[in-house]
Amino acid sequence: MTMTARATEPRRNSVPVTAEEAAALEQTWRDPSGIYGWLAAINHKAIGRRFIVTAFGFFVAGGLLAAAMRLQLARPDNRLIGPDLYNQIFTMHGTTMMFLFAVPVMQAMSVYLVPLMIGSRSVAFPRMNAYAYWIYLFGGLMLYVAFALNIGPDAGWFAYVPLSGPDFSPGKRVDFWAQLITFTELSGLLEAVILVTTVFKLRTPGMTLNRLPLFVWGMLVTAFMVMFALPAVMLASTALITDRLVGTHFYNPAEGGDAMLWQHLFWFFGHPEVYLIFIPGLGFMSAIIPTFSRRPIYGYSAMVISLIATAFLAFGLWVHHMFATNLPELGKSFFTAASMMIAIPSAVQIYCWIATLWTGRLVLRTPLLFVLAFFFVLVLGGMTGLMLASVPLDLQVHDTYFVVAHLHYVLIGGAVFPLFGAFYYWFPKITGRMLSERLGRWNFWLFLIGFNVTFFPMHLLGVQGMPRRVYTYPVEMGWGGLNAIASLGALTIAISMLLFVVNVWRSLRHGAPAGANPWNAGTLEWATSSPPPACNFEAIPVVAGRDPLWEPGGQASLVRGLSVDSREVLMTTVLDAAPESREAFPEPTIWPMVGALATTVLFVGSIFTPWAVVWASVPVGIALTAWFWPRRPENRAHLALERAP
Amino acid sequence: MARRFAAAPAAATWLAASVAFAQDRPRVVPGAHDALLAAGPQAAHIGQLWNVVVAVCTVVFCAVLLGVLVALWRSGKATEATPVDLSSLGRHERGPYRAVLAAIGVSVALLFAMVVASVAADRALARLSLEGAVTIDVTAHQWWWELQYGGSPESARFTTANELHVPVGKPVIVRLRSDDVIHSFWVPSLAGKKDLIPGRTTTLHFRADQPGRYRGQCAEFCGFQHAFMAFEVIADPPDRYEAWAAAQRQPAAEPDDAAAQRGRDVFLRSACVMCHAIEGTIAAARKAPDLTHLASRTTLAAGTLPNGADELSRWIADPQALKPGVNMPAATLASADLAALVAYLGSLK
Numbered sequence: 001m002t003m004t005a006r007a008t009e010p011r012r013n014s015v016p017v018t019a020e021e022a023a024a025l026e027q028t029w030r031d032p033s034g035i036y037g038w039l040a041a042i043n044h045k046a047i048g049r050r051f052i053v054t055a056f057g058f059f060v061a062g063g064l065l066a067a068a069m070r071l072q073l074a075r076p077d078n079r080l081i082g083p084d085l086y087n088q089i090f091t092m093h094g095t096t097m098m099f100l101f102a103v104p105v106m107q108a109m110s111v112y113l114v115p116l117m118i119g120s121r122s123v124a125f126p127r128m129n130a131y132a133y134w135i136y137l138f139g140g141l142m143l144y145v146a147f148a149l150n151i152g153p154d155a156g157w158f159a160y161v162p163l164s165g166p167d168f169s170p171g172k173r174v175d176f177w178a179q180l181i182t183f184t185e186l187s188g189l190l191e192a193v194i195l196v197t198t199v200f201k202l203r204t205p206g207m208t209l210n211r212l213p214l215f216v217w218g219m220l221v222t223a224f225m226v227m228f229a230l231p232a233v234m235l236a237s238t239a240l241i242t243d244r245l246v247g248t249h250f251y252n253p254a255e256g257g258d259a260m261l262w263q264h265l266f267w268f269f270g271h272p273e274v275y276l277i278f279i280p281g282l283g284f285m286s287a288i289i290p291t292f293s294r295r296p297i298y299g300y301s302a303m304v305i306s307l308i309a310t311a312f313l314a315f316g317l318w319v320h321h322m323f324a325t326n327l328p329e330l331g332k333s334f335f336t337a338a339s340m341m342i343a344i345p346s347a348v349q350i351y352c353w354i355a356t357l358w359t360g361r362l363v364l365r366t367p368l369l370f371v372l373a374f375f376f377v378l379v380l381g382g383m384t385g386l387m388l389a390s391v392p393l394d395l396q397v398h399d400t401y402f403v404v405a406h407l408h409y410v411l412i413g414g415a416v417f418p419l420f421g422a423f424y425y426w427f428p429k430i431t432g433r434m435l436s437e438r439l440g441r442w443n444f445w446l447f448l449i450g451f452n453v454t455f456f457p458m459h460l461l462g463v464q465g466m467p468r469r470v471y472t473y474p475v476e477m478g479w480g481g482l483n484a485i486a487s488l489g490a491l492t493i494a495i496s497m498l499l500f501v502v503n504v505w506r507s508l509r510h511g512a513p514a515g516a517n518p519w520n521a522g523t524l525e526w527a528t529s530s531p532p533p534a535c536n537f538e539a540i541p542v543v544a545g546r547d548p549l550w551e552p553g554g555q556a557s558l559v560r561g562l563s564v565d566s567r568e569v570l571m572t573t574v575l576d577a578a579p580e581s582r583e584a585f586p587e588p589t590i591w592p593m594v595g596a597l598a599t600t601v602l603f604v605g606s607i608f609t610p611w612a613v614v615w616a617s618v619p620v621g622i623a624l625t626a627w628f629w630p631r632r633p634e635n636r637a638h639l640a641l642e643r644a645p
Numbered sequence: 646m647a648r649r650f651a652a653a654p655a656a657a658t659w660l661a662a663s664v665a666f667a668q669d670r671p672r673v674v675p676g677a678h679d680a681l682l683a684a685g686p687q688a689a690h691i692g693q694l695w696n697v698v699v700a701v702c703t704v705v706f707c708a709v710l711l712g713v714l715v716a717l718w719r720s721g722k723a724t725e726a727t728p729v730d731l732s733s734l735g736r737h738e739r740g741p742y743r744a745v746l747a748a749i750g751v752s753v754a755l756l757f758a759m760v761v762a763s764v765a766a767d768r769a770l771a772r773l774s775l776e777g778a779v780t781i782d783v784t785a786h787q788w789w790w791e792l793q794y795g796g797s798p799e800s801a802r803f804t805t806a807n808e809l810h811v812p813v814g815k816p817v818i819v820r821l822r823s824d825d826v827i828h829s830f831w832v833p834s835l836a837g838k839k840d841l842i843p844g845r846t847t848t849l850h851f852r853a854d855q856p857g858r859y860r861g862q863c864a865e866f867c868g869f870q871h872a873f874m875a876f877e878v879i880a881d882p883p884d885r886y887e888a889w890a891a892a893q894r895q896p897a898a899e900p901d902d903a904a905a906q907r908g909r910d911v912f913l914r915s916a917c918v919m920c921h922a923i924e925g926t927i928a929a930a931r932k933a934p935d936l937t938h939l940a941s942r943t944t945l946a947a948g949t950l951p952n953g954a955d956e957l958s959r960w961i962a963d964p965q966a967l968k969p970g971v972n973m974p975a976a977t978l979a980s981a982d983l984a985a986l987v988a989y990l991g992s993l994k
Contacts, residue, residue, distance in 0.1 A: 077670055083869040083970050156866050162843055163826040163868060168787075253844020259827060260842065294723050295730045298741050324829055324840045324864075326847040329771060333764050340756045347752045348745070350709065355741035358716040361723035361730070375713045383702035386756070390763035392691045392770055393698060395837020396680040399829060399864040465678045465833045467864045470872035474949075476672045520725045550729045 010641050015560040017538040024564040029121065029534035031588050040590040042126040043534060047133050048112025049430065054137055055105035060497070061144065062096035065089050067494055070454075074487035076475035086471035087154040088173075092147055094157025095177060098273065099184040100140045102415060103226075106280035107191040109422060110219040112430065114195065116525035117213050119204025119543065121535050121569050122585055124197035125190075127592045127627060132190040134596030139183025142604055146176040153177030156469065158270065159240065161251035161262045166244045175244060175607040181237040182603055185230045192226035195219055202569060203577040204524070206543040206556060213523050213546070214303055218283025221307045222276045225314065229276065233269035236262055246610060260325060267318035274407075275314040277415045279307060282349060284418035285371055288425050289353050291521040292368040293360025296547055299352035306345035313342040323394045332391045339389030343382060350379065363519075366440035370421030373448050374413055381409025384459065399469075402462025408455045420447070420500070427504070428518045432530045433511030439503040443496050450492025457482040457489075522547025527555070540570055566637045584638040587631075595623035670967060673944050673951050676858030676877050680833040684859060684880070687770055687836035687851045694766040701755055712748075770837075773850050778816040781809065785821070785828035785841040785863065787972060788870035789934055789947040794890065803893045804922070806934030808942050809878045812886040813856045821847045826868065832861035832878050840865055853880035860948070869970025875948025889941075896925025897937045897993050908989025911982045916974070923993070933973065940993045946971065958987045 013021050031041040041047065068089055072081040081089065115123055123129050146152055153173050155164035164174045199212070199220045212220075239250040240262070249255035251262050290297045297303065319327060319335040354375075362368065384406040387393045397403060420443075427435050466479050473479050517526035526549055528537050539558035545551045559579075562568050567585035572578055598619035605612025683689040782793040793804045811817045821830055823841040831838035836851035853859070863874035881889065900906045912918065913926060920933035928936075943952055949968050950956040959966075962983060964973040978986065 079669070083872065087869070160827055160866070163866070168826050168868065259844060293720070294727050296733055298733065298738065299745065302745075324838050325842060326840070326845060329767060333767060336763050337760050340760050343756055344749070344753060348749055351712075351745040351748045354709075354712045354716050355738075355745055357713070358720060359733070359738065359741060361721040361727055362717065363723050363725055363727070365725075372713065372717070375709060379706055379709050383706050386702060386759060387695075387698055390694065390698065390759065390766075392694055392763060392766040392837060395839075396688075396691050396695075396833065398838060399866075463680050465680060465831075465860075465862070467831075467862060467871070469866040472872055474670070474673065474675070474873075476675050477678065518725065520729070522729065545734075547729075550731060552731065 010566075010637070010644050011564050012561045013539055013564050015539055015558045021564045022533070022538045025535040025538060026533055028563075028565055028567060031534075036590065037588070039593045040588040042130045042586075042588045042592070044111055044115055044123040044126060044129060045430075045532065045534075045536075047126075047129050048108055051108030051111055051133050051136070052105065054133075054140070055101050055108050058096050058100040058140055059105070060501075062093050062101055063494065063497060065093040065096065067490055069093065070487040070490035072471065073473070073483050075484065076473055076477070076480045078472050081471065083471040084154070087156075087469075088147065088150075088152040090469055091153045091156050091177070092143070095143065095153065095180065096140075097411075098157055098277075099180060100136075100143070102277040102411065103188055103273065104136055104184070105419065106219070106222065106277065106415070107188065107195070109280070109419075109426075110195060110216075110222075111191065113426065113525060114198055114216055114219060115202065116429070116528065116532060116536055117216050117523050118199065118202065118207055119524045119527075119537060119541050120198065120202035121537065121540070122202070122567070123194050124202060125194050127586055127589060128190055129194050131592035131596050132187045132194070134593050135183055135190075135599060136187040138596060138600040139180050139187070139603075142183070142600065143176060143180045146173075151176060153180075158266060159237075159262075160266075161240065161243075161259050164240065165251055166247075169244075172607060175241065178237040178241045178244070179603050179607055181233060183600075185234045185237075186599075188226050189230050192223040192230075195223040196227075199223075200574045201571050203572050204540050204543060205559065205570070205572055205577055205579050207572075207577045209575055209577075211543060211546045214286035214297060214300065214307075215280075215283035217304050217307055218279045218286070221311045222279045225272050225276045225279070225311050228315065229269045229272035232265050236265035236269070239265075241606075245607070260322075263322050263325070264318070267321045268315070270321065271318040272311075272314045274410070275310055277411060279310060281374075281415035281418040282307065282346075284422040284425075285349075285353060285374060287523070288367045288371045288418070288421050289356050290360075290547070291425075291519050292363045292365060292371075293356050294363065295356065295360045296522070296550070297352070298355040298359065299348075300546065302348055303352055306348045309345040310342060313338060313345070317342060320389055320394065323391050324398050329391075336389050336391055340386060343386060346382065350375070365424075365519075366435070366437060366444060367421040367425040367519075369441070369444045370417050370424065373417045373444070377409055377413025377417060377448075377451065379413075381406055381411075381413050385410060397462050399467055400462035401458040401466045401468060404468055405455045405458035405462065408451075408458075412451060412455075417447075420444075423500075425519070426525075427507070428511075428514030429525055429530050429532070431508060431511070432514050433507050434514050434518060435507045435511060436503050439499055439506075443499045443503060446492055446496035446499065450489045450494075450496055453489030454486045454493060455489070457486050461486075517549065522550035524548055563641055566634075566641060568641060582641065584634075584641060587634060589627065591623055591627035595620065595627055598623045671950050671953075671956050673948060675875075675948075676860040676879075677834045678860040682834055684855045684857060685835045685851055685853045686773060688834055690766050690769045691837060694762055697762055698759055701759060705752070705755065773816055773852060775816050775818065775850060778818045778850075779811060780818045780820065781811075782820045782822070783809070783830060783841070785823045785825075785830070785867075785874075786933075787825050787868055788863070788874040788968075790874075790876045791824075791931075791934070794893070801894060803890075803924075803937075804931075804935045805893060805938065805942075807876045807944065807947050809861075809876060810886055810889050811853055811878060811880050812883040813853055813880045815883065816850060816852045819849045819851075821849060827865050828863045828867050828874070829865035830861065831864040832859050834859045835861075835878060838864045853878065856880050856882055862948070870947075870968055873947060873949045873968055875944075877944065877948065892941070892994075893938055897923045899925075900989055900992055902988075902992075904985050904988040905992045906989075907982075908985035908987070908992075911978065911986045912989060915976060915978065915986075917976070917986075920973075936990065936993060938993055939990050954987050954991055957990060958983060961986065 031037050031043050072078050151172050155169050155174050162168055242248040243250055249257040251257045316338040320339045424435050461482050514530045516529050542556045544556040568582050571581045571583050573580050602616035605616050683692045780795050784791040790807050821841040823843045828841045829838045839847050839849040859878040861876045900909050918928040920930050922929045922935045924937040945952050945960055946968050961976050963975050964971050
């Protein structure tokens with residue numbers, strides 16, 4: 001009834017926004033309450049928070065698995081964990097960290113932050129965003145249920161055929177792994193589409209591509225990489241599933257298949273994967289450094305070009321994971337050169353950050369500490385990366401603990417340290433409260449020290465010949481001492497993570513109130529209150545520079561005239577962010593969650609029978625139809641808005 | 646205090662238990678196993694490149710850290726309330742511009758130099774002279790190594806397992822195949838690694854310049870017992886190598902004492918013959934290591950155990966206890982039969 005009344009005379013926001021309009025906006029954009037409302041939520045901040053918490057939960061799970069491995073390897077000839085369980089544990093650890101933590105947590109952070117940073121009320125396709133989250137959650141849960149039932153995958157996170165094929169991995173273990181890939185890739189691809197559309201079409205007026213925050217640039221580049229890289233692994237894992245379940249022979253050399261095909265497809269995805277974990281980390285760096293240096297970033301254009309160059313080059317490196325195979329030697333040299341070349345754009349960014357720090361005035365808070373650790377940890381990992389890029393050197397240290405050391409230096413140094421910096425930096429925005437600085441410093445130093453104590457000895461172990469993925473090692477090899485040290489380091493990391501959890505727990509209730517802009521930062525997310533209202537901005541800000549809150553003249557102006565009674569957003573042009581059209585976004589609904597459940601039934605069922613694909617597509621179809629089913633009052637309101645001048 | 650003393654016995658028990666675990670598996674004396682202690686030209690080329698690259702990388706790493714530290718030291722301290730310095734917006738920052746450009750220039754030059762050094766090392770590896778090379782066919786199985794020495798006439802060929810004898814100073818070509826999943830052949834002291842891929846044949850060339858024992862192992866994850874899939878390369882002077890090869894070409898010796906004869910009968914009528922071969926008997930299966938000259942080898946189960954009567958006896962009675970997941974089933978033999986079998990296998994010099 002009220003809907004009809006509103007539809008006839010749409011109310012629009014004025015500038016400044018009145019209290020009545022603000023209340024109406026809150027009412028319009030908030031998710032419904034109660035359990036139903038929780039399941040039907042589509043607000044990007046609600047989904048983003050859940051996404052971050054879920055990804056952190058998987059990070060903890062993966063970390064506990066790592067702790068179990070370090071316990072087993074702490075002494076030689078240990079019989080605590082047998083090979084069967086150990087192989088499951090290291091496969092679960094790798095799979096969790098790569099597919100359930102590292103990539104999703106970056107997308108989760110951007111689901112929360114990108115609309116705020118570009119001055120939008122929502123992500124594009126908010127229902128699809130909810131669906132992508134549920135798919136991710138259900139896929140991860142499926143994997144852990146399988147692990148708990150002793151059908152966890154055990155062929156490595158890279159699942160090389162023929163070891164992962166039907167002959168050498170009978171049973172369902174690898175099938176759960178392959179289906180997890182389907183889940184996470186589906187979720188990842190949807191998020192990439194959402195992100196690119198959000199960044200291209202929902203930027204606030206005035207935010208030309210040339211003024212896009214570097215973090216958003218990083219996520220945009222990452223989203224494009226996801227769209228090109230993930231189909232390769234989806235194809236590879238689907239072919240693996242059909243080899244295993246319906247007797248195709250894609251990877252069976254006896255029937256004309258090829259074991260190397262898997263490696264090419266997997267690493268064509270797998271190497272860009274490293275960079276789609278690393279580039280968001282670079283984005284965090286570029287967001288945190290200017291704020292804590294009290295100046296705009298040095299070399300913005302060079303930074304953007306470097307991000308794009310990294311993304312391009314990342315697709316030309318995959319063979320450096322395969323130097324020990326029988327590929328032609330000259331071809332391998334090409335990949336050596338390409339692998340070394342990708343150091344250049346990273347170096348450009350590192351030098352620009354140092355220039356920013358050098359010429360700035362530093363605020364030494366926890367976020368900056370985590371960012372500074374990057375320079376030690378990531379750069380060391382980058383150096384060992386150059387060694388692995390060289391064919392002859394790689395032939396010695398490939399598949400040894402040297403590589404384990406390298407990849408943890410790169411991924412933890414390049415992504416996890418900046419991510420923790422980002423947690424400390426944006427926690428006040430998300431929750432409205434500051435994290436404790438004192439606990440933060442303990443968290444930081446224990447993490448940094450524990451990390452190096454854990455992983456630095458692994459370089460030496462690799463050179464001494466300790467191979468990766470061994471459940472134990474003979475006492476006579478003399479690797480016991482360094483392994484014991486590494487295990488002590490792992491304990492230190494665990495304590496530091498515990499401190500982080502304690503810090504979050506305490507600060508959620510007792511943290512100092514943050515206010516809108518506790519760090520006096522320059523980007524738009526700090527223009528709105530902490531935590532932001534459901535609509536993000538009561539009036540959409542217009543921007544005239546890269547750091548709008550630092551602009552000499554203050555905020556340029558605000559947009560008036562958007563509906564306060566329906567979910568209307570402003571669309572702008574791709575390059576210049578000139579206002580283009582108004583678009584009405586959909587209401588919250590439970591159907592994305594139901595659709596994700598139905599999809600889960602289809603994916604999990606297909607592990608057991610191909611008929612699941614046929615029959616489970618019926619509920620999927622029903623859920624998708626209901627999802628898109630138009631609702632009369634909503635339509636009427638949207639039509640009224642279109643007709644109104 | 647009392648609590649601390651209570652913890653001490655617990656720790657002692659744990660330590661004792663760990664020592665017990667360590668002694669559970671009899672120890673093998675491993676051969677040289679270190680990528681940086683080269684005993685042949687291939688590993689030496691890689692070692693030289695290693696030193697160059699480590700030096701360059703260390704310098705660059707220290708330079709970047711120094712840059713960060715100086716930046717931290719010289720830039721003024723501030724708080725969140727410090728006003729933002731926007732002076733960079735309107736002007737070209739000449740100092741940082743030059744510094745960044747110079748740093749990038751140096752980085753590109755060093756990277757280029759490292760590519761050149763890497764390709765040069767690669768060429769040196771490819772140019773190992775193969776004149777008079779010994780060719781050995783290596784087939785990897787889960788989780789052991791089958792080694793076939795070629796030659797003509799056919800009677801010159803022989804098969805052994807897990808111990809690769811090579812002549813010192815002569816190039817060796819190993820032709821690598823896999824019978825099941827992907828494995829990787831790696832002897833750190835002699836050369837880089839090479840994968841063994843089902844459906845393909847790969848080759849690796851190396852030369853051992855110093856006599857000695859060099860440990861090798863599988864470097865590609867290959868299932869349950871990837872951890873215990875080792876082998877040894879034994880580099881002997883050419884005359885000793887020839888003598889060894891001549892002995893390996895002989896069929897198994899006829900057992901001369903009663904226990905060994907009984908052991909042979911046990912072997913031939915039990916499940917052993919389903920998988921193992923002993924030249925000179927009817928046992929000719931190729932599913933598991935050739936045992937013709939088992940007693941001439943120093944280890945059992947791909948470097949898992951030393952080759953002695955006790956270990957052999959334990960291994961035959963319950964291989965799963967020593968190498969869980971191994972494809973060899975436990976033999977259910979009367980203890981007298983087991984002792985006879987061990988005596989027979991021990992006579993296969």
